[in-house]
Amino acid sequence: MTLTDPRAYGHSFSETYDAWYSTVTDAEATARFVAKRCPTRTVLELGVGTGRLATALIDQGLQVVGLDASPDMLRRCPGTVHRVTADMSRPPLRPGLDATALCGFNTLFNLASEQSQQLLFRQIRPLATVLILETMDLGAPDPAATTESQVGIKQPMEGGVIVTATSQDHSRQTVVGRHLEISDAGVVARPWILRWTTVEQLDAMAGAAGFDLSERFSSWQESDTAGNDPAGNDPAGDDPVVAISVYR
Numbered sequence: 001m002t003l004t005d006p007r008a009y010g011h012s013f014s015e016t017y018d019a020w021y022s023t024v025t026d027a028e029a030t031a032r033f034v035a036k037r038c039p040t041r042t043v044l045e046l047g048v049g050t051g052r053l054a055t056a057l058i059d060q061g062l063q064v065v066g067l068d069a070s071p072d073m074l075r076r077c078p079g080t081v082h083r084v085t086a087d088m089s090r091p092p093l094r095p096g097l098d099a100t101a102l103c104g105f106n107t108l109f110n111l112a113s114e115q116s117q118q119l120l121f122r123q124i125r126p127l128a129t130v131l132i133l134e135t136m137d138l139g140a141p142d143p144a145a146t147t148e149s150q151v152g153i154k155q156p157m158e159g160g161v162i163v164t165a166t167s168q169d170h171s172r173q174t175v176v177g178r179h180l181e182i183s184d185a186g187v188v189a190r191p192w193i194l195r196w197t198t199v200e201q202l203d204a205m206a207g208a209a210g211f212d213l214s215e216r217f218s219s220w221q222e223s224d225t226a227g228n229d230p231a232g233n234d235p236a237g238d239d240p241v242v243a244i245s246v247y248r
Ligand SMILES: C[S@@+](CC[C@H](N)C(=O)[O-])C[C@H]1O[C@@H](n2cnc3c(N)ncnc32)[C@H](O)[C@@H]1O
Pocket: 006, 007, 009, 010, 046, 047, 048, 049, 050, 051, 052, 053, 067, 068, 069, 070, 073, 086, 087, 088, 089, 104, 105, 106, 107, 110, 111
């Protein structure tokens, strides 16, 4: 399977996703935030995965239609979610769903080209009155930068270690990475790709599809307002800076 196949992320991570990422972002705070912006009580979650966020949304009394391209991820998602196996940039849904669409935890960046991200905005517009995105701010691409490769220790694991090897290409705004689980039994490679966008690029793609930016925060806590410059909110912090964008 190629890395740009929409099923590739699930192929790499479905086995380990819940163990590694169950607390990666605050699911309850996400659900409270979305519930306040969901007049029809129907959420369309793009890249629902194993249902980490969807379960918290359902606990808020919302109905969730969960799209995911990966049968491996969806198999692990509870049946209380209305699960649809599909590429989120080509949702097989009729216009007029009037949902609040949510694409959390950087999942937009799983679409590895500008064209596929633009397509997602255009395809979601007829289905959603509100679109909420959570994206990490990886900074503006540097046209002078060459491809940068890095290796790091992600975490120790029993009987071994997980190493990450990444290559960042500024001209394409992509990062190709591998999580390598190294133990005496051998090496398991979990490859992934992301295409990052700046908030200005997000706003431009959203605008071209007929969405206007209505709110922006730097966390799911609404007191953390970000204006148009989320990077400015955490000048000393080591945590990745996040933008929560609400389009209507
Ligand atoms: C980082 S996980 C997030 C899962 C879940 N939203 C959460 O926050 O725990 C990204 C999910 O997006 C799915 N995905 C990746 N590319 C996709 C695509 N083109 N269409 C639909 N789903 C996709 C993956 O299979 C995976 O389940």
